Amino acid sequence: MQNRTQNQKQIRLLIDNDTGIDDALAxxxxxxxxxxxxxxxTSTPGNVNADQVAANNRALLTLCGNPEVPVLIGARKPLEIPxxxxxxxxxxxGVGYATLPDAGAREGEDRDAVDFWNDAARxxxxxxxxxxxxPLTNFALALRREPRLPWLLxxxxxMGGAFYYQGNTTPTAEWNTHVDPHAAKEVFAAYTAAAEAGxxxxxxxxxxALETTERFEMRPGFVNDLAMTAELDEEHVRETDPEGTRSKAENLLLRYVSDALRFYFEFHRNYDQGYIAHVHDYFAAGVAAGTLEYxxxxxxxxxxxxxTLLFGTTVADFRGLxxxxxxxxxxxxxNPARGFDELREKLADLARRM
Known part of the structure; x- marks a missing residue:
């Protein structure tokens, strides 16, 4: 297994999300x-519409001490379907029961996200x-405008797909891919062409994909573990609590995480998966940051x-057929156990700074 936890090389990161509870955690x-x-x-429509995604991103970046990071919108709908x-x-x-004031758009944030990506890559x-x-809508559009992008990044x-694994949107399809399967198909076709070109x-x-992101199955005890690590008052999210209970934590990050995750725990329980939360995007974030094992x-x-039956299904050919x-x-x-330790420690550090 590739252990990236000791690799702290500086990483310059472009993030495209549809925030989203697990996006917010990431x-x-x-x-x-x-x-x-x-x-x-950059904010892609998916879990909620693009404007709400952007508002969530601005608010969370401000809370976390990064108000200067630009938040941009590209596509406002999938390539070919509603x-x-x-x-x-x-x-x-988009973030469960969590609430934050909208930080408001800043100067320059009316720029097209796709053009920003390509200019930054060049x-x-x-x-x-x-x-x-x-959903890969913005990335597909970026590849259309700049075919050299695979070489520039x-x-x-x-985070997307499900290969020989039950889907979470249809029996075979994962959510991000199912929202815009045409975009995902274009992205993988572009990388096939790039691979053929060397x-x-x-x-x-x-x-x-889901077979590894769903292994990041968070339990409600994580919230109090986070509070204790951050040396804050106890913060319990219990399955026996009335649905919709709100956090009274004084620390704004802990309150945000608690209220967002409570909604996610309730959702998974309502769909007979238990009082748990699959935090897909956090795992992908750790891979991008070079901090998690995989x-x-x-x-x-x-x-x-x-x-119609298999719309949005991702297929993997591992054998070159x-x-x-x-x-x-x-x-x-x-390695979910080490991954959750990493998440708890980093969020606790951030909470202590507030």
């Missing part, structure tokens, strides 16, 4: 990593890591966009 974690320089956060959001999973505002070839925790991490293996996207396997990926070069590295192993 963003707060990255704000807590001193070696991560967040260049921009947008479907998921308020039942993440709440009307200006900093081989330096930028991209973390994609949302240092590293790409995608793109180095280390620049292929790292794909964190193993990968080369594969050629594609997405089904024609079949299609006769095409590998276009991705699929994560096959990780």
């Amino acid at each position: 963003l707060a974690y990255l704000c807590a990593c001193d070696h991560v320089d967040i260049v921009a956060v 947008l479907v959001t998921t308020e039942e999973t993440h709440g009307l505002q 200006a900093n070839p081989g330096e930028l890591t991209v973390l994609l925790c949302a 240092r590293k790409v991490v995608i 793109l180095p293996e280390e620049q292929l996207p790292i794909v964190c 193993q990968t396997k080369l594969a050629t990926l594609d997405v089904e966009t024609e079949s 299609w006769g095409k070069p590998a276009n991705a590295k699929v994560v096959t192993e990780n």
Whole structure:
């Protein structure tokens, strides 16, 4: 297993998300990593619409001490199909019961996110890591406008897909891919073409699919563990609490995390998965930051966009049966126990600074 926990090389990061409870947890974690320089956060419609995603990102960045990070919007809908959001999973505002005042758009944030990405990549070839925790709409548009993008980026991490594993949106499809399967198909096709043209293996996207992100199954005791590590008052989220109970924590980060995660625990329980929360995007964030352990396997990926039955399904060819070069590295192993220790320590450090 690749152990990245000791590698603290400075990382310049472009984040694309659809915040989202697990997106918010990932963003707060990255704000807590001193070696991560967040260049921009771009907001893709998915869990909620793009404007609400951007508002969530601005508010959380401000809370976490990064108000200067630009928050930009690109696409406002999928490439070819209507947008479907998921308020039942993440709440009307996208972050469960958590609330923060909207920090408000700043000067320059009306710039198109896709143009920003491509300009940043051209200006900093081989330096930028991209973390994609949302439908791949913006990334597909960026690749359309700049076909050299796979060569210009240092590293790409995608949270999405499910390979030979039960989907979380349909029996075979994962949420991010199902929201915009045409975008995901374009992205993987672009990397197939890049691989055929000699793109180095280390620049292929790292794909964190459900079979490994769902191993990051958070239990409610994490919230009080976080409070104790941060040397704050006890903060219990219990399954026996009335639904919709709100945190009274004085620390704003702890209150935000507690209220967001409570909604997520309740959602998973309502769908017969137990009082737990799958924090998919945090794992992908740790891969992008170089702080979590994982193993990968080369594969050629594609997405089904024609079949009604299998719409949005991701397919992985690990054996080269299609006769095409590998276009991705699929994560096959990780270490959730150490990952949750890392998350608790970093968020506790951030909470203590407030």
